[in-house]
Amino acid sequence: SLIHTELNRHLWNELDRLAEDINHWDPTKTGYLSPKDIYTILRGCRLPLASQLINCLLN
Numbered sequence: 001s002l003i004h005t006e007l008n009r010h011l012w013n014e015l016d017r018l019a020e021d022i023n024h025w026d027p028t029k030t031g032y033l034s035p036k037d038i039y040t041i042l043r044g045c046r047l048p049l050a051s052q053l054i055n056c057l058l059n
Contacts, residue, residue, distance in 0.1 A: 003057060006049055018045050035059075 021041045026033055033041070035058040042054055 003049065003053065006053070007047070009048075014045055018042075018047075021045060
């Protein structure tokens with residue numbers, strides 16, 4: 001997948017931080033976050049992905 005390739009290309013290895021952020025945004029552990037919240041989390045974790053690619057992922 002394009003996203004997997006981009007993450008590997010940039011050697012992004014912040015999966016633990018991403019998991020912590022997701023758990024923080026979903027304190028009741030519903031397993032659901034809005035696309036807007038997910039976008040905010042991904043951008044906050046400095047994922048090396050273009051905004052357009054993240055939007056494609058979420059739509």
